[in-house]
Amino acid sequence: MAQYRAPLRDIQFVLHELLQVETHLRELPPHTEVDADTINQVLEEAGRFCQEVVFPLNASGDREGCTYADGAVRTPAGFKGAYRHFVEAGWPSLACDREYGGQGLPVLVNNALYEMLNAANQAWTMYPGLSHGAYECLAAHGRDREKRLYLPKLVSGEWSGTMCLTEAHCGTDLGLLRTKAMPEAGAEAGAGTGTDEAGAYRLTGTKIFISSGEHDLAENIVHLVLARLPDAPAGTKGISLFIVPKFVPTADGGVGERNAVRCGAIEHKMGIHGNATCVINLDGARGWLVGEPHRGLNAMFVMMNTARLGVGMQGLGLSEVAYQNALAYAKERIQMRSLSGVKAPDKPADPIIVHPDVRRILLTQKAYIEGARAFTSWLALQIDRMTAHPDAQERREAADMVALLTPVAKAFLTDNAFESTSHAMQVFGGYGYIRETGVEQYVRDARINMIYEGTNAVQALDLLGRKVLGDMGAKLKTFGKLIEAFVDEEGIKPDMQEFVNPLADLGTKVQKLTMEIGMKAMANPDEVGAAAVPYLRVVGHLVFAYFWARMARIALDQAPGGDPFYRAKLATARFYFARLLPETAAQIRMARAGASTLMDPDETLF
Template sequence: MGKYTAPLRDMQFVLHELLNVEQELKALPAHADVDADTINQVLEEAGKFCSEVVFPLNQVGDREGCQYHDGEVKTPTGFKEAYRQYVEAGWPALACDPAHGGQGLPMLMNNALYEMLNSANQAWTMYPGLSHGAYECLHAHGTPEQQRLYLPKIVSGEWTGTMCLTEPHCGTDLGLLRTKAEPLADGSYSISGTKIFISAGEHDMAANIIHLVLARLPDAPPGTKGISLFVVPKFIPDADGNPGARNGVRCGSIEHKMGIHGNATCVMNLDNAQGWLVGEPNKGLNAMFIMMNAARLGVGMQGLGLTEVAYQNSLVYAKERLQMRSLTGPKATDKPADPIIVHPDVRRMLLTQKAYAEGARAFSYWTALQIDRELSHADESARKEAADLVALLTPVIKAFLTDNAFLCTNLGMQVYGGHGYIAEWGMEQYVRDARINMIYEGTNTIQSLDLLGRKVLGDMGAKLKKFGQLVQDFVEREGTREEMQEFVNPLADLGDKVQKLTMEIGMKAMSNQDEAGAAAVDYLRVVGHLVFAYFWARMARIALDKQSSGDTFYASKLATARFYFAKLLPETAYHIRAARAGAKSLMELDAELF
C-alpha cells in the first residue's frame, strides 16, 4: 500500500525561508493578519487529514472504481464518508470569500492543501478540486442572485461543481462545439447537447452538482466568438436555496480509463436542461477561462503531488531493498547485500524525483503567492505585475510539472524493479494516474503553444522580460559570491540563451507560423528549466547561509541543488538545439507518405 507523510519541513522552508510569506502577506489587506503560526497549524492539520483519511482510500478507489447504473454513479468505498469529514472540517471554504461563508485565507494556503490532497489521492481530490474552479468563476462573473443561490453551498462543500466544455467531436477546439441554448420566457435557457470527459460529472458525495456549461445561443456568431456560459444545476434550487426539481442534465455513461479509477469521468447529456446565463452573451469563453486557468494550475499541483508521493515511497524502498554490493565495496557488512540506495543510478532516480518535487513546490507556491498579490495587493501596479507573471507561467506549471511527474512516477516504478510493475505495491498506479495530467485542461503541446505564441510572442516578450528581470536581479546580487558561482553562472547563461532563442523563433515565425509550432514543446521545456534554475539557485543561497547551523535539512537541500544543476539542467542544451532545428524536417513529408 505504501505511505504518505506531508512534507511539512520543506513546505515550511518554502513558505517562510524562501518566500518570507508572513511579511509578503502584510502588503495584502485581505490577508495582513495571517501569521506563520496560523499557516503552520493549517498545514499540520491538512497533513493529518490527507495521510490518515484520504490516503488509505487511494488503492481502494483504484481497485473498485466507480459504479454506473441508470444515470447514477456510486463512488468507491469510503469516498463519500471522507468527503463528509472534509466538509465538516471546513476545508472547502479555506480560501473562499468570507462574504459567502469562506475563511478568507490566501490562495497560497489552498495551493499547499491541494498538493497534499493530490499526493494522498488524486482521484478523490478531483471531486472537491473542480468545485473551487466553479466557485472562482461564479465569484467573478455570476449575478448577485446566482452568487446568493450557489456560492454559499459550493463554499461549504454541500454542493460540488464541474466544467462542461468538451464534446465528442471537439476537444481543445471549442469553436466547433454544438450544444445549443434556447431562450425561455422566464429569462432562463433550455440547453441541449452532449458533453464528454466531465470529471466528477455525477457522483453520490454531495446533495447537488453545479455544472458550468458552454453552449451557443441561436444567433451566435461562428467559432469561439459565439460561445456563452451557463450555470446548469443537477437539481434546480427552490426559493429557499435547497435542491428542488431534477433538471434535464444526466450522466449517460462513465469512461473506463487507464487511471484515476476512483473519479467518475462522465458523458453528460443535456436534454432541455434549464440553465442561466453567466456573464455576457457570446463572452462565455472569457468567463470560463477563469475556471480553466484555475484547473490548469490545479493539474500542475496534481503533478507535484504524484511526484512527491512517488519519491517518498521510492526512497523507503531503496533504503530497505537489498540487492548486490556497492561497486566500491560492501556498505552493509552485517547483511548479505547492500540496500540499493548505494548504487549510483538508483541515486540518480531518487535525486531526480527529489529535485523535481522540491523545485515544483518552490515554483508553484511562489505562483500562488503572485495570485494572491494579483487579487489583493493594495498597489495597482503590483497587481498588474503579478497578473502578468501568473499569465506567463500558468502553462509552464501545467506542462512542466506534469511532464516531470510522469517521468518521476516511472522512475519510481524503476526503483522498485519487478515489484513496481505489481499492483499491490502501489507504484504502477501513480504512473497510470500521472499520465492523464499531461493531456487534460489542454494537452501539454497546447500549453507550449500558449506559452510561446500567446504569452511570449504575442506581446513581443514583455511578460517574459518581467520574469527575466527577476533572474537578472538575482544574478547581479549574488554573482560576486564565490560560493554561488556554480549556481549563478549556469542560471545567467540559460537566461541569455532563452532571450536569444526567443528572438530567433520569433523572427522565423514571422514568415512561417509552423516554426513556432515546431519549436513550442522544446521551448517550454527550456523555460521550465529557467524557472527551476532560478528557484534552485535561491534555495541554494539559503542553504549555504544556514549550512553551519547543524540542521541536516540544509545539507540535503544544497546537495539536491548541486544535483539539479549538474544532472538535470544540461537537458536544456538538447532542447535549444531541437527548437532551432525548425519546422522543415517535420513538414516536408507529404501526409500520404507517412
C-alpha cells in the same frame, strides 16, 4: 505497503524561508493578520487529514472504481465519508471569500493543501478541486443573485461543481462545439437565475470526459456548460456560459426539482478510477446565463486557468508520494554489492540506495519535486498579490506572471511527474509493475495530467505564441528582471558561482532563442508550433534554475549550523544544476531546428 507523510518541513521552508510570505501578506489587506503560526497550524492539520483520512482510500478506490447504473454513479467505499469529513472540517472554504461563508485565507495556503490532497488521493481530490474552480468562475463573472444562490453552497461543500466543455467531435478546439441553448421568455435579456422562469434557457447536447460529472458525495452538482445561442457567430466568439444545476435550486437555496441533465455513462479509464469521468446528456436542461452572451469562453477561462494550475499540483503531489515510496524501498531492498565496496556487511547484499543509478533516480525526483514546490508556491503568492494588493501596478505585474507561467506550471510539472512516477516503478523493479505495491497506480494516474485541461503541447503553444510572442516578450522580460536582480546580487560571491553562472547563461540563451523563433515565425507561423514544446521545457528549467539558486543561497547560509535539511537541500541543488539543467542544451537545439523537418515530408511518407 504504500505510505505517505505530508512534507511539512519542506513546505514550511518554501513559504517562510524562501518566499517569506508573512512579509508579503502584510501588504495585502485581506491577509494582514495571517502569520506563520496560523499557516503552519492549518497545514499541520491538513497533513493529518490527508494522511489519515484520504490516503488510506487511494489504493482501494483505484481497485473498486466508480460504478454506474441508470444515470447514477456510486463512488468507491469510503469516499463519501471522507468527503463528509472534509466538509465538516471546513476545508472547502479555506481560501473562499468570507462574504459567502469562506475563511478568507490566502491562495498559497490552499495551494499547499491541494498538493497534499493530490499526493494522498488524486482521484478523490478532483471532486472538491473542480468545485473550487466553479466557485472562482461564478465569483468573478456571476450576477449578484447567482452569487447569493450558488456560492455559499459551493463554499461549504454542500454542492459540488464541474466544467462541461468537451464534446465527442471537439476537444481543445472549442470553436467546434455544438451544444445549443434556446432562450425561454425574457431570457434573451440575460435576466434571472435559479428559480426565475424569465431567465431560463433550455440546453441540448452531449458533453464527454466530464470529471466528477455525477457522484454521490454532494446533494447537488452545479455544471458550468459552454453552449451556443441561436444567434451565435461561428467559432469561439459564439460561445456562452451557463449554470446548469443537477437539481434546480429553490428560492431559499434548497434542492428543488430534478433538471434534465443526466449522466449517460462513465468512462473506463487507464487511471484515476476513483473519479467518475462522465458522458453528460442535456435534454432541454434548464440553465442560466453567466456573464454576457457570446463571451462564455472568457468567463470559463477563470475556471480553466484554476484547473490548469490544479493539474500542475496533481503532478507535484503524485511525484511526492511516488518519491517517498521509492526512497523507502531503496533503503530496504538489498540487491548486489556496492561497486566501491561492501556497505552492509551484516547482510548478504547492500541496499540498492548505494548504487549510483538508483541515486540518480531518487535525486531526479527530489530535484523536480522541490523545484516545483518552490515555483508553485511563488505562483500562488502572485495570485494573492493579483487579487488583493492595493497598488494597481503590483496587481498587473502579478497578473502578468500568473498568465505567463500557468502553462509552464501545468505542462512542465506534469511531464516531470510522469517521469518521476515511472522512475519510482524502476526503483521497485518487477515489484513496481504489480498492483500490490501501489506504484503502478501512480504511473497510470500521472499520465492523464499531461492530456487534460489542454494537452501539454497546447500549453506550449499558449506559452510561446500567446504569452511570449503575443506581447513581444514583455511578460518574459519582467520575469527575466527577477533573475537579473538575483544574479547581480549573488554573482560576485564565490560560493554561488556554480549556481549563478549557469542561471545567467540560460537567461541569455532564452532571450536569444525567443528572438530567433519570433523572427522565423514572421515568415512561417509553423515555426512556432515546431519550437513550442522544447521551448517550454527550456523556460521550465529557467524557472526551476532561478528557484534552485535561491534555495541554494539559503542552504549555504544555514548549512554550517549542522541541520541535515540544509545539507540535503544544497546537495539537491548541485545535482539539479549538474544533471538536469543540461537538458536545456538539447532542447534549445531542437527548438532551433525549425519546421522543415516536420512539415516538408509528404503525408504519404508517414
